[in-house]
Amino acid sequence: MTDRASPNLPSRDFDGTARFYGALGFVPAYRDEGWMILERGALVLEFFPHPELDPAASWFSCCLRLDDVDAFHAACRAAxxxxxxxxxxxxxxxxxxxxxxxxxxxxxxxxxxxxFIQN
Structure with a gap:
């Protein structure tokens, strides 16, 4: 197994988060009331509940190192x-x-x- 990291990100609503990322090709790998994991190939995003989060005040971020940033951008546009x-x-x-x-x-x-950064 290679070393890897998976960002832990906030979600105001797991159902909404799963729908949004599902349109980008992420599929559920795990979910309970306190944690959700979504995967898209080797990309893994983990989410914790944060229902009171104001998106305009959010400071959460992560980097996705991708072999093809143009394909990911196209998937986002298509969604x-x-x-x-x-x-x-x-x-x-x-x-x-x-x-x-x-x-x-x-x-x-x-x-x-x-x-999303080109490898």
Whole structure:
């Protein structure tokens, strides 16, 4: 088994979170009243309940290191996530970064920032 990490992210509502990420290709791997795990291939996201979270005040984030950021961006667009400057959820297309890589961003309905970075 290779080393890996899985981010622990907030969810105001597990059903809503599962629907949103399900449209992006994530499938349930585990769920009870206090924890939910969603997987998309080797990507694993774990969620804890945070019903009082204000998405506009959220500071939660993680990075997804991907072999194909364009395919993930396309999956987000196909799921109907809008590319816009404000609101939740929203999407930002992958762009070249000053450090030489490419990165895009997804903000989920709970205000969590998921940066997707090209491997």
């Amino acid at each position: 109907g996530v809008p590319e816009q400057a404000h609101g939740f959820p929203r999407l930002h297309a992958p762009r070249p970064q000053p450090w030489g890589g490419r990165m895009g961003a997804l903000l989920d309905p709970d205000g969590t920032l998921l940066r």
